[in-house]
Amino acid sequence: MNGAPQIRIVLDGPTPIYRQVVDQIRTLCVDGGLKAGHSMPSVRQLAANLGVHFNTIAEAYRTLAVEGWLEVKQGRSVFVSERREPRQPTRAAAAQHSSRLRHQVAELRANGFSPEWIRHEIESALGGPE
Amino acid sequence: MNGAPQIRIVLDGPTPIYRQVVDQIRTLCVDGGLKAGHSMPSVRQLAANLGVHFNTIAEAYRTLAVEGWLEVKQGRSVFVSERREPRQPTRAAAAQHSSRLRHQVAELRANGFSPEWIRHEIESALGGPE
DNA sequence: GTCTACTGTATGCTTACTCTATACAGTGAA
């Protein structure tokens, strides 16, 4: 393992822990914070750091492996995969994600966040690592 | 009831039905598609339209009532509330929503959506109803 | 007033999911 990724989870939140881990590692991969060939901490190490069971981390790693972000093999440590080009999204996927974004924006506006704040956050997220 | 709101749900998706209903009605309220005083369909009517149990809709209405979007009273139909000004979001809420947006953007990019597409969708969502 | 037909509410059940505990199996260096 060369450098543990910075992952933070909320234990009692509405989002499942394994999904939080998946989201954060995927974000790191997309942003370049985790490059291909990087070796990940073992399921037990990361689980101990986060204070959860290692099966929860194993589930997250498996999900990321299915998505193509990690290479997982029994008995060996886990590595970040070579970046494969994402396929062109389908029209149905676009519609689904569009609707999800729209609802999230509505929720943000309902909670008092300004359009400027939302634009700034989006630009910041599109800009790359931190 | 004066004009049923256009609501569509995905039955076998990862998002709970009652949450889909909450999200969509909240979006309609924010976008102006549902104005204060508008009477909503009864829990049984909307449930029949969507092909789900009326308790699922009742749960959604209750959630929206807690958030201040609907006025719910036993025995009477449900009305859209007067718009109250949202409170200034807390710093913690901002951090949480910021992180959520960042992960969602990363997931979109991982799925092949271009920054331009994302910006366009955000602008469209910020622009108002449809 | 009192029916009646409509509202939303409350409770218990089934199912699926999340997380954990524990036993198992593969890998590679000493």
Add this chain to the structure above:
DNA sequence: TTCACTGTATAGAGTAAGCATACAGTAGAC
């Protein structure tokens, strides 16, 4: 081969979503 480390598989407890059903409030017709 042995040993200490990997990830995997399966079963269980706890929780949440959705549904069935019985309940209680409201308001118009009579």
